[in-house]
Amino acid sequence: MAAEHAISPTREEDYPEWYQQALKAADLAENSPVRGCMVIKPWGLGIWENIQKTLDQKIKATGHENVYFPLFIPLSFLEKEASHVEGFAKECAVVTHHRLEQKDGRLVPTAELEEPLIVRPTSETIIGDSFSKWIKSYRDLPLLINQWANVVRWELRTRLFLRTSEFLWQEGHTAHATEEDARQEVEVAAEMYRQLLEEALAVPVIIGEKSEGERFPGAVTTVSLEAMMQDRKALQAGTSHYLGQNFARAQNIQFLNANGEHEYAHTTSWGVSTRLVGAMIMAHGDDDGIRVPPRVAPKHIVILPVIPKAEAQSEVFAYADRLAADLRKAAYQGSPIIVHVDKRELRGGEKNWQWIKKGIPLRIEVGPRDVKNDAAVVYRRDQSVREKMFLSREQLLSNAALLLDSIQQQYFKQAKAYRDEHTQYGIANYEEFRSFFTPSNQEKPEIHGGFVVAKWCGDERVSRPLLEALKVTIRCLPREQSGTKGKCVLTGRDAEIDAIFAKAY
Template identity: 60%
Template sequence: MSNKPQGKPTKTAIRFTREADFPAWYQEVIKEADMAENSGVRGCMVIKPWGFGIWENLQRRLDQRIKETGHQNCYFPLFIPLELIEKEAAHVEGFAKEMAVVTHHRLVAKDGKLVPDGKLDSPLVVRPTSETMIGESFAKWIRSYRDLPVLINQWANVVRWEMRPRLFLRTSEFLWQEGHTAHADEQEARAETATMLEEYRALAEDWLAVPVIAGEKSASERFPGAVETHTIEAMMQDGKALQSGTSHYLGQNFAHAADIKFQDKDGGESFCHTTSWGVSTRMIGAIIMTHGDDDGLRVPPTIAPHQIVILPIARDEEAAARVLPAADELAAKLNNTVAFGNVVRAHVDKREVNAGEKRWSWIKKGAPIIVELGPRDLDQGTVMVTHRTDIGGKAPQQMDDFVTNIREQLESIQATLFQQAKAYRDARVRTDIQDFEAFKAYFKTDDVNTSGFVRAYWDESAESEASLKELAVTIRCLPYDQPTAPGVCVITGNPATKHAIFAKAY
């Protein structure tokens, strides 16, 4: 694994190593970094301050970009009438979806128990996504070409009942943003789809330091009803893919279903072309599994709730009287500087906890920079600095230099995280697998130290894609950067013109 101490096994801060038990390591990092926990409701999580702070910093950036690209935020209802779901479900027979269904609007006491009462005439569904509700509004709002484009977004909770929930990755309730747009023509709607996928790529790579492969989904992996689904795919440290954001060109399909039409410049009536796109709290799972190491989380400085944690070291009250104000002063100086376009976030940890435990708690949480400050440091005008990307490299810095160079240090940590993740990912994308036997052998091993993606020619047939099922492998995307020469499909040996990314996935 990347970032793992080489050589003989060493004791790590996380009880399970990535190599020994990746899923257990993942759960343990979340627990030790105090990011989230399961609640009393199956599949619904409690997101704690460190986890939610990361989400807020992701949100702030993405929301700013959503607005800068011309979108406005709205809010649509949590509940969807059953009739609307039926209208969209073109082929109702065979339809079965995991959704929370509200059937009553009251609780009453009966024999010392509370029971549902006030049965609704027609059940309501807790939104799993809002195409249907927003489509209803679009149909009302849009009359003429002058009303177009309509470019809106909402930040919301959605519910998709999960039988096998996992914190952040698969929860019955999750948080996300969903963008929905309506356009006069196909070209503009396709451009919108591409713009937002590029925003997601930039969010992942430039803000979260998570390298991704951008591309188009195969037909079978499309969002139901979409003409095209575009995706960014990240590689976790167990070699599996995590779909990290999607952008759909919906053609006129949803416009037909919801009757979203407009009078065009010539007085004729046309149906709109619509798009939708979303990123969710699942992205936090991607951050953990991309950047975490066997000592816990490592948070990219761009989104760390505290970028710098200052630990005052004082054995007695006399020392504390010197050190605590100095720590506050240092934090104030740091918080007066700017990095990544925002004010720097430094925090003084004054908890009554012993120094070693305190330092390790922040290593496990992945604070980018930890600063220890004791009386001797004050005498010497220095601070003892640990970068989370090099926890063995604790070293003194002149305090003034530390403040002056804080932006460079944070940027350097950010760059290191991206470079490490990219080197890891690039090394695990196999481009040398040419036939189905080698392909099967590769995906059968399931070795956390070698598994990853295969990039190879694919003949774009549904039949060849179906034969991946028994391997639990999927086509993640047809990446945008494609070879110019034709080749041979890695599954069938048939002629093929395009590369696909094959992987096991979350």
């Protein structure tokens, strides 16, 4: 490959297009013939499966049990919680018929349903219906469940992984006897997500409450995890909602308390989705492709046999296979290291670049000289493409897991450094605020300052037009509040709340 970088355009040249190209070059997913839906390919699904496995363990370890609820929700269920309908009515796929028939040579829907069914955009309403039947007394609480499912939200502008009409996710739903308990649960979920994001996906996050205008439809409090992408935009990586008694009232989720009185339960819900794969691409990718953190990588190591002459093939292949077998005996994060030997008949450069673009953590080249020296040439994906280490077989075997650990940490460090570098604390007024969010270069409208941490007066009504003019949103009111007093960066009024402002996905 003659080009200096494998992905064209580079991030700097055109970030949105770089995202599409990097994703394509890694063969993660592609658009399907169904509007807004994607086909998730093996490398992309493998990453999602690892995210799933990591989070599922945490969900179970914190006392939640997995269940599965129907894909369809009766229209009348959706109507019960007014703000919930309002939030989802515009993007619902509706099933109206349950049969097809040939008519005039064309296949047409027939057998109309008495009540249309919605393809779930989220499952609060149908799960709440079961909660109302399952919960009788305080002894049945807390009720802690989770489901892994596909959901559909009809989107007009879609982007692979970031915003698709169908996506895969997990949704936790819980009911509690007290507000305190339910609010504690919201924190438990947020902490699981923080660990998933920071420790497995190597993406640093800021946790905080959403301001009123940004809450989940029907929620009292929404806690979100916000991450910075490499175009300095924020991506909401996960949310955890305290629903108060809103859904319990709408769906009659009552219990008998210890005094024999009826009370409405306090419910929560929380979810993360395949969007996290998009977050990973945008937080770590470079101009040679995506970079997959070892803890979520479908494969950790690829061994690339180098065969200068045909007669060397059998001995190099045998050496590569032996090396792979030995590497698989080493443990990484409690499981065997996943090693692939790529014996395809392809030019070495092309093969190598395919794996670089896929972001595999370690590439190992072995040729006749390595066989002779009992050695290997090792490339780390977190380092520049040409930087290599000459390791003896023994060194490689005893250090493979450490190398993976080091790459994992490196990605987190780099992402955190990037975020910190583009987070501005000193902005005093709306004029400075506007200029921070205004692209310096008109040809690259997507490049702007990044995150602003500043005081906010809390007045949604007055703030909204000032923010909308710049296409900026309040991402969250971070958990760690300074407690100081100052002036609102938007209105100049007295203000105590620290808020994070950013453009967002």
